[in-house]
Amino acid sequence: MNQKRVNTKRVNKSLIYKAVIITVALLLLVFAALRISGNQSVQLLSREQAEQAVLKEYAGNVESLKLQSGKYVAELETAQGLYELKLDGATGEILSIVLLKRTAEPSVPPTPSASQAPAGGTTDTPSPAPSPSAQRVVSEDEAVRLALQEVAGKLDDVDTGINESGAFYLVEINTSDGREAVVQVNAISGSIMSVTWEEPDVDNS
Incomplete structure (x- = not known):
């Protein structure tokens, strides 16, 4: 009788050990599956x-x-x-x-040269092939949109320029209170570099 009890205890312990091992193995498999599925859910761009x-x-x-x-x-x-x-x-x-x-820029900003229309010309036609220094990474329309987000009003004019900080846009905006704002927009990043306010000239004559 005692021998049977000892054998039963040994069998029970063996079953418990096996159950623990199986449970741990299953948990490890579940954890690995979750990690794999998680990695696959984030698809990187080529x-x-x-x-x-x-x-x-x-x-x-x-x-x-x-x-x-x-x-x-x-x-x-x-x-x-x-x-x-x-x-x-x-x-x-x-x-x-x-x-x-x-990029090393010329000391003088790009201006009409002999290959372009004379300075005294009355027409204001754009050059057919802009120089590389005139290339911009922010379009004119995008610069206007960014400027109008900074200052509410109506677009008056857009100009471009280059200084030691690189290329930029000058967007002139007329506000509802009669003032004019000149918003300087970085042509590379699109950031607002400055906002200058100009009071309208009053002609008393």
């Missing part, structure tokens, strides 16, 4: 898709593109210089843009 995401936002040439910790790091060569951009590896959203090297 290199081609990431490059297209950059060129969709900025004009230029993608010199290099690499994946780092789920983010794409691209080097973009534009007329204004070499920029480093970081993109979300899954959505292609531009997370940051940093100027690495500025």
